[in-house]
Amino acid sequence: MNYGNLFWLACLVIGHTQLWVALMNRLHALPLGHKTLRRYRILHDVAIPLVPLWMLYGLGLTGPQLLWNDxxxxxxxxxxxxxxxxALGFLGFVFSVTRHYLERLTPKLLKLDSTVQDIAKKLGQKPIGAGPYQSLAWLPFNEQFQIELNTKKLLIPELPQELDQLSILHISDTHMCGTVAQEYFEEVCRLSQELNPDVVIFTGDLLDQMEALSWFDSTLNQLSAPLGRYFILGNHDDELDEQTIRSTMQNAGWIDLGGHTLITQWRDCDVELGGSEVPWMNGHPDWPTEKRDPKTLRIFLTHTPDYYQWGVKHSADLVLAGHNHGGQIRIPLIGPVYSPSKTGTRYAAGTFSSGKTVMHVSRGVSGQHPLRFHCKPEVTKLMLCAQTVNDQRGSE
Ligand SMILES: [Fe+2]
Incomplete structure (x- = not known):
């Protein structure tokens, strides 16, 4: 046996898998129809196990017989x-894993406090309903019901001093549909409210079944904040009756930022808010690239973090996104694999910074497929810190 060639063949198999996964991620970032995506998924599911067998046969055992010869x-x-x-795919895989570790270390994240609450334990049973993919929710080691409640202190370089320590509850991707039961979302929202935020922001994918809209009152609508509740919708809402979802939230007092901009005042300070549901609905906010007054705070909500650079280019101080769910399954040492984004797993979840813009991507509260491994669902309270907080870092 030529173990050196066995190793190189294994690298080529990883590279082959990486190419199919990378294409899968990027296709799912586009507003393509279900049929097109399903056809590709079937091709992907067949190719990933079968092509390596063909490689083993055609390269290793027959032809050049690389398992024995050189x-x-x-x-x-x-x-x-x-x-x-x-081989190119393998290099892409190494690059992607390395970047995953390096980009997690943004200096703009000053402090992280985290607690995990096991909702199944609190309720005395797994809150699983009769919706689709329910068998996944029963799998052992599935972290779907272990909500992580985070408090993250973010350094916002141009934050007006008046808004120092302002807190935003960032919640995203509830995907309510009946598979994960109503009690789970009620408990998650009750625990989130205990964080006492100044502002609540939801970044899309409220529902996967319209029937679950009736849960809105006892779940998300239980969240309150003195400076308001704001939202955009996501691609899964777009597949349903998004106008009814939108009007239900608006009627309950939530402010719709999907394709809209708004100038409001928080603590006597101007704040520019704008949201984008592109590429599925509406357009980007109608903002000039520069803030009208450098002393305002500009916050950009986008369902997909694919428009992070749009936020950077338009002088957003803070970008909030969801959609990628952290990848939902993270392989130890490798990280996330699947993430429906033009940038693959780069912005699967976490805190990122580019120039003066900071982005937070939430792992979300649930998903269409109730399966999570090494990737707990999350709700995060973001504490915005002015530049001067830099001096306090050493004492924290
Ligand atoms: Fe989602």
Whole structure:
């Protein structure tokens, strides 16, 4: 057995898998129809296990018989091209994993306090209803019901001094549909309210079934904040009756920022708010690239973090996003694999910074598929800190 070639063949198999996964992530970032995406998913599901077997047979056991010989030079042009593509995929995999670890270390995240609440334990049973994919919710080691309640202190470089220590509850991606039962969301919202935020912001994907809209009053609508509750919708809401979802939230006093801008005052300070549900609904906020007054705070809500750079270009101080759910399944040492984004897993979840703009991507509260591994659902209270807080870092 040539163990060196076995290793290189394994690297090519990883590279091959990476190419299919990367394409899957990027296709799911586009507003494509269900049928198109399903066709690709079938192709992806078949190719990932079968092509490596074909490689093992055609390269390892027959042809150049790489498992015993060192005959890489005898590869046909077709195999050379295929192996070169897989090698590129492997380099992409190494790059992606390395970036996942490096980008988590943004200096703009000053402090993180985190507690985990096991909702199933609190309720005495797993809150599982009769919706689709319910078998996934029963799987052992599934973290779906272990909500992580975070408080993150973020350094916002141009934060007006009056808004120092302002708190925003960032909640996203509830995907209520009947699979994860109503009691779970009620308990999550009750625990979130105990964080006493100044502002509540929801960044989309409220529902996966319209029937679950009746849960809104006892769940999300129980959240309150003295400076207001704001929302945008997501692609899963767009697949339902999004106008009814929107009007239900508006009638309850939530302020719709989907494709809208708003100038409001928090603590006697001007705040510019804008939201985007692109590429599924509405458009980006009608903002000039510069803030009208550098002393205002500009917050950009976008369901997908794919428009992070749009926020950077338009001088947003804070970008809030959801959609990617942290990848939902994270492989130890590797991190997230699937993330429906043009940038793959880069912005699956977490805190990122570019220039003066800070972005927070929530892992969300649930998902269409109630399955999480090494990726607990989350609700986060963001504490905004002015530049001067830098001096306090050493004492925290
Ligand atoms: Fe979502």
């Amino acid at each position: 005959h890489w030079r005898s590869l046909s042009p077709g195999w050379i091209l295929f192996c070169a593509l897989c």
